[in-house]
Amino acid sequence: xxxxxLRFAGVSRAYGSGEQTVHALAEVSFEVAAGELVAxxxxxxxxxxxxxxxxxxxxxxxxxxxxMEDVELGALDAAAxxxxxxxxxxxxxxxxxxxxxLTAAExxxxxxxxxxxxxxxxxxxxxxxxxxxxxxxxxxxFPDQLSGxxxxxIAIARAxxxxxxLVLADEPTGALDSRTSLAVLEVxxxxxxxxxxxxxxxxxxxxxxxxxxxxxxxxxxxxDATGPRQTPEQLLGxxx
Amino acid sequence: xxxxxxxxxxxxxxxxxxxxGYQLKSEFDAHTSGSWALNVGQVYTTLDRLARDGYVAPxxxxxxxxxxxxxxDQGREALASWFGTPVTDTDRPRSELAIKLAMAxxxxxxxxxxxxxxQRAESMRQMRDYTDLRRQAxxxxxxxxxxxxxxxxxxxxxxxxxxxxxxxxxxxxARPGRGxxxxxxxxxxxxxxxxxxxxxx
Numbered sequence: 001x002x003x004x005x006l007r008f009a010g011v012s013r014a015y016g017s018g019e020q021t022v023h024a025l026a027e028v029s030f031e032v033a034a035g036e037l038v039a040x041x042x043x044x045x046x047x048x049x050x051x052x053x054x055x056x057x058x059x060x061x062x063x064x065x066x067x068m069e070d071v072e073l074g075a076l077d078a079a080a081x082x083x084x085x086x087x088x089x090x091x092x093x094x095x096x097x098x099x100x101x102l103t104a105a106e107x108x109x110x111x112x113x114x115x116x117x118x119x120x121x122x123x124x125x126x127x128x129x130x131x132x133x134x135x136x137x138x139x140x141x142f143p144d145q146l147s148g149x150x151x152x153x154i155a156i157a158r159a160x161x162x163x164x165x166l167v168l169a170d171e172p173t174g175a176l177d178s179r180t181s182l183a184v185l186e187v188x189x190x191x192x193x194x195x196x197x198x199x200x201x202x203x204x205x206x207x208x209x210x211x212x213x214x215x216x217x218x219x220x221x222x223x224d225a226t227g228p229r230q231t232p233e234q235l236l237g238x239x240x
Numbered sequence: 241x242x243x244x245x246x247x248x249x250x251x252x253x254x255x256x257x258x259x260x261g262y263q264l265k266s267e268f269d270a271h272t273s274g275s276w277a278l279n280v281g282q283v284y285t286t287l288d289r290l291a292r293d294g295y296v297a298p299x300x301x302x303x304x305x306x307x308x309x310x311x312x313d314q315g316r317e318a319l320a321s322w323f324g325t326p327v328t329d330t331d332r333p334r335s336e337l338a339i340k341l342a343m344a345x346x347x348x349x350x351x352x353x354x355x356x357x358x359q360r361a362e363s364m365r366q367m368r369d370y371t372d373l374r375r376q377a378x379x380x381x382x383x384x385x386x387x388x389x390x391x392x393x394x395x396x397x398x399x400x401x402x403x404x405x406x407x408x409x410x411x412x413x414a415r416p417g418r419g420x421x422x423x424x425x426x427x428x429x430x431x432x433x434x435x436x437x438x439x440x441x
Contacts, residue, residue: 041364043408189375205364205400206393209371214364216357218407224357226365232373 004031004067005166005197006055011064013050013220024050026220027064034165037189037198039208042217048201051217052168055199057085068166086115090159090167092188094174096151098143098158104130105139108158117162129157132194133187149180153187160191167191167198173207185210246278248322250286251295254311255319258299261287261306271384290315337399341406352410360403367396 013025025047032038040048053059054066057073066073068088073081090111091097098107108126113119130136133153143151152172159167169188173181181204189210192198200211208214215225253259253267265283268276287309290296295315302308311319337359344350370392377386 043404186375204397205367206371206397208364209367209393209396210375211368214368216360218353223353224361226361226368228365229372230365230369232369 003034003069005034005069006032006199007067008051008054009065009067011054011061011066013047013054013059014062023220025054025061025217028217028220028222029064030215030222030225032166032197032199034195034197035192036213037192037200037211039200039202039211039214040217041202041205041208041214046217047220048217049170050220052170052199052201055166056089056091056168057081083115086111087162088164088166090156090161090164092152092155092159092167092169092172094171096143096148096155096175098151098154100143103140103142104135104146104154107143107154108161111158111164112162115162122162125162126157129161130154132160132191133157147180148176149183152176152180152184156184156187156191160196165196167196169198169200171201171203173202173204181207246276246282247286247289248319249276250283251290251311251315251319251322254296254309254315258308258310260302260308264309271382272388273382273385275388293318295319341403345406345410353407356403356407356410360400363396363400363403367393367400370396 008028008030011025011028012023015022015024028047028051030038040051042048050059054061057066057068057076060074068084071084073084076084098104099110102110105123105126108129109119109122112122112125117125127136127139130139133156135150135153135157138146138150138154143154146154155172156167156169159169167188172188173184176184185207188198188200198211200208202208213226216223249272250264250268253264253271259267261284262280264287265278265280268278268283287296291298291309294312295318296309297312298307299310300308341352341355341359344352344355370389374386374389374393377389
């Protein structure tokens with residue numbers, strides 16, 4: 001088994017105090033290994049967004065610990081946490097969140113430049129990341145010159161540019177039609193298969209099927225998860 | 241109903257030309273990737289019935305001495321009628337899952353949420369595995385087979401959505417002052433309602 005890129009160990013997050021306490025997440029433990037995509041499902045208010053915020057170091061647990069490649073996020077000071085977030089974690093949102101005044105290549109290069117990489121080197125990395133999502137020829141286009149599916153693929157390239165190995169995707173297909181959603185999932189899956197790790201929050205069971213495992217949250221608790229794979233023969237009941 | 245599906249499915253295989261018995265089975269298996277697991281005896285029995293009903297007729301033997309059948313005009317007409325008639329799935333309300341959850345909702349001592357969770361985890365496991373199969377397919381694969389896998393994926397999707405609905409309905413009803421309080425099955429609750437430890441693959 002590959003080393004865990006992300007690990008939740010008994011993580012709880014509560015807001016408020018006394019009778020007003022809201023337990024957004026309660027004693028959740030799971031891991032995401034390199035080359036693995038884990039889908040998170042659950043009704044509204046079940047804790048999915050809290051889980052993503054904790055996974056990305058944007059929020060801190062009330063108890064338990066979140067580890068990224070064996071580094072406990074809670075043990076880092078603010079500057080180190082910001083650096084780790086910038087260098088290791090990428091986000092993909094439903095509404096793409098691309099900077100409209102920057103080209104596709106500039107959008108993808110942006111986190112690398114913010115990390116201190118020189119402009120030319122950052123652009124080289126951006127072009128390579130765009131090539132990995134099949135959009136190298138769109139490098140000079142602005143977001144409003146691209147389709148929703150293309151913008152989301154650029155967001156995936158941005159999420160995994162350079163040394164970033166963890167992508168946190170929050171309903172990445174929420175604004176896309178079925179066919180475009182599948183194209184985006186194909187790109188995400190390919191990047192995961194190439195060695196990244198990913199968490200995919202989705203309401204769509206059919207899209208969660210692209211993940212290696214699906215975990216379900218209800219009232220902040222992890223209530224069930226998918227089991228191991230079956231062979232095609234077992235799956236289809238084939239005798240030969 | 242399943243017998244009917246096989247009968248019409250086998251007749252449809254004749255649409256592109258005459259076949260001998262084993263060839264009929266091979267082509268049906270190829271289109272369904274063997275998922276129906278038809279045995280040779282079943283194919284020959286169905287072939288006899290199709291001939292008895294006048295839907296196919298023997299047209300002689302091939303070089304290997306195997307009896308070859310072809311679809312008749314009556315068979316083409318019946319096949320066209322089958323394609324043009326909607327399927328009324330009379331087995332649907334009788335599915336074991338529907339009955340299991342309906343009964344779980346009214347039987348004392350059953351934690352319906354736990355039953356839902358066990359089933360949903362299994363449904364999503366199947367969803368992932370069928371999605372793997374679909375992802376590995378390419379455009380050169382048998383289109384009938386691809387559509388059958390898609391059917392399984394879409395069916396599982398609706399099943400998971402229905403399971404979510406069942407869970408939400410039961411939990412809503414379980415709130416104090418909102419109807420009867422469901423009882424718990426301790427064994428099920430202990431096994432599945434607690435936090436699930438999940439490790440990497």
